[in-house]
Each structure stands twice: as C-alpha cells, then as structure tokens.
Amino acid sequence: MKTNVSILSGFNRKAAAAILVSTYDHNHQPVRLLLDAGGNLEGFDDKGWKIPTDLDAVLISHDHHDHIGGLKDLPQSVPVFATEQVQAYLPKHLDLRVLPHSGQICVAGITVTTGGAGHSYGGVWIHLKVADGIFYSGDFCAESELFPFEQPPPAKTALLDASYGLYDRFQTQAKQDILNALSNDKPNLMPVPQSGRALEMALWFDSQNLYGWVLGSDCLQPSDILQASDTLICSARSHQAKMICDRDFRDDAHIILCGDPEGFSGDAGRLLQQTERYNVIYTGHLPAHARSAVANNTAHFVRWNVHPTTTHLALLIEQLQCEQCVPLFCPLDEVSLWRQSLGNCILATPQLEL
Ligand SMILES: [Zn+2]
The missing domain is CATH 3.60.15.10 (Ribonuclease Z/Hydroxyacylglutathione hydrolase-like)
Structure with a gap:
C-alpha cells in the first residue's frame, strides 16, 4: 500500500x-x-x-x-x-x-x-x-x-x-556582525521570536559582558529554563541562567529583545511606531515593511542563524x-x-x- x-x-x-x-x-x-x-x-x-x-x-x-x-x-x-x-x-x-x-x-x-x-x-x-x-x-x-x-x-x-x-555563513560570523551593528547612541531594538532566539541572544549578550539587555514579558525568561531537562535546554545555558535574574522590560534599555519577530504586534509592534527612537536590528524573516526599512537604511538586517x-x-x-x-x-x-x-x-x- x-x-x-x-x-x-x-x-x-x-x-x-x-x-x-x-x-x-x-x-x-x-x-x-x-x-x-x-x-x-x-x-x-x-x-x-x-x-x-x-x-x-x-x-x-x-x-x-x-x-x-x-x-x-x-x-x-x-x-x-x-x-x-x-x-x-x-x-x-x-x-x-x-x-x-x-x-x-x-x-x-x-x-x-x-x-x-x-x-x-x-x-x-x-x-x-x-x-x-x-x-x-x-x-x-x-x-x-x-x-x-x-x-x-x-x-x-x-x-x-x-x-x-x-547558505553557508556560520553563527560565529553572524555574532560578530551583530556586535558591529549595535548602536551606543540609541537603544537597540531587536524584534525576535519570543520562544526562540530571544533568550538565546540575551544569554549570549550577557556572555559578551553586554549586560544592558531586556526581554519582552512574553519571551522565555532565564527563570523559565532553570529546571528544564537537557533535551530541552543545553545544560551550559541552564547553568548560566541560574546566575541571571529576570528583569523588568524597559523601552529605553541598551538592547531590547522582544516579539513579535515580524514587528506586527506585541512590544516590537508598539516600539516600531517610534522607529526613530531606536537602532532597529532584524535578525530573521523580513516581512515587506521590514524589507523596505532595511532598503531605506532605517533598520539593519543581520541574520542570526536559526x-x-x-x-x-x-x-x-x-x-x-x-x-x-x-x-x-x-x-x-x-x-x-x-x-x-x-x-x-x-x-x-x-x-x-x-
Ligand atoms: Zn520557526
């Protein structure tokens, strides 16, 4: 059959x-x-x-x-x-x-x-x-x-x-590109999937001694992964999360990781209404509005491999x-x-x- x-x-x-x-x-x-x-x-x-x-x-x-x-x-x-x-x-x-x-x-x-x-x-x-x-x-x-x-x-x-x-550009290169795209003058707004790379990027920034990040309240938080099995979360990262407290979301933090990743809704959708306040960095799929922002140099695109x-x-x-x-x-x-x-x-x- x-x-x-x-x-x-x-x-x-x-x-x-x-x-x-x-x-x-x-x-x-x-x-x-x-x-x-x-x-x-x-x-x-x-x-x-x-x-x-x-x-x-x-x-x-x-x-x-x-x-x-x-x-x-x-x-x-x-x-x-x-x-x-x-x-x-x-x-x-x-x-x-x-x-x-x-x-x-x-x-x-x-x-x-x-x-x-x-x-x-x-x-x-x-x-x-x-x-x-x-x-x-x-x-x-x-x-x-x-x-x-x-x-x-x-x-x-x-x-x-x-x-x-x-496409064969590895994550190590992408990470360097992201460091280069960060602004020191404006808050860096990064629309990201709440259950995906949001926390991964936060923990990575932390490991780079960039402690000024916040996560959207609907993102996976460090405290969420403390008890996770090692098939769900890599053990090195759950150990790292034990050293980090959850923190309150702030619209003016140095690095703002929040959803949704396409910037239609949630904190990202709200903050993108005031796009001139932020250095916007997209790292995933670009919908039409994000493609035109990147083409007009009002946003960056740096792929973070997922x-x-x-x-x-x-x-x-x-x-x-x-x-x-x-x-x-x-x-x-x-x-x-x-x-x-x-x-x-x-x-x-x-x-x-x-
Ligand atoms: Zn996916």
Missing part, C-alpha cells in the same frame, strides 16, 4: 508549513496526518492552503506562526499533538494531546518519534515509521547554544527546513541516510545547484508517492 506525501504549503518558497501524509496503519486502515498548520508570514488572514478533509491528527513541530497560524481554522474534532511547551501558544478551542519532546508515541496507529530541533523552546523534528521512515525537520538548527539538536533515526525520505537556501547552513543540511542528510530529500521553505529553481551541494537525493517536487 502506498504512502503519499503532499506538501500543501512551504514548497519552493518561504511560506506557511503544511504537509499531508496519507498512509495506512498495520491493520491496513487509511490514516491521514497533517504535519504543521502554518499561517501567513506577511500577516494576512489567508494562509494560502486549505485544511484537508478526513484528518486523523495534526502534529505540530513548534510554536512559530508559520507552523501554527492555520490551526485557528481547524475543527475541534481533529486531535492536535504538540509538546507541552508549544501547547501554551495554541488556540484554546483545540483538542490538544501531548507530543513528547524527545521520545515515541503512537498516533492513529503510526509510530511517531520526536527529538529536539535546536530551533525553539519545545520545538521538535518528527519521524514517522512508515515507508521506511519519513523525517520532517520542522524548522531546525544545529548551531544553537540554547536549544539542543538531537540525532534522528534513519529515514528513507526527508523533508528538510532549508529556509536559508544554499535555520541550517548548507554544511548542516549535508550532515543531516548523511545521518538520515535518506534516499530522497525535499528541501522546504526556499526557492528550488536551480535544482542542479542543490544536487551539486547535497547530492542526487535532492528532489524538487511537492508530491511524493512512497
């Missing part, structure tokens, strides 16, 4: 994540699982894809808008599996079930293995034990000093975050021993370049029959 993978959104461009896996359980009963249910990255209501019918479950990799923003349209009858850390950010009408952060669970008769994806608090990669293994990375990063990336089991088919395309470099994609492909791999969330117009860098396993198709 065939397994079909259909990338409903996130193929050939940076867009909401939504992948439908149609397969069969060991009793030959059909099973339909949706991997992530993303929302529009430009802040529009239209997520760009439709919720499939007859879903048995939705599995969520992590709590960023482009992976969960479509859940508001999901009927309550479909169970949603997400880690406890991620559930806090999900719509309240849903039928939520616990996905382990690092372990195994049976969902609709399918064995699902998860592990830390190195990208955000409680964020996971997802491995389905069907068709000799289907691995979906969610968003992943092998360079985080806060969030561990766990070694996944082998999989014949891999769907990998490649949000940066073929997605894989080409080197780390190649390493993961080797670890998975996959025979076919579809890069996600990036243009794939020049497949030959991808194959030169990552091998002939690279496929540029949104539909797979396994």
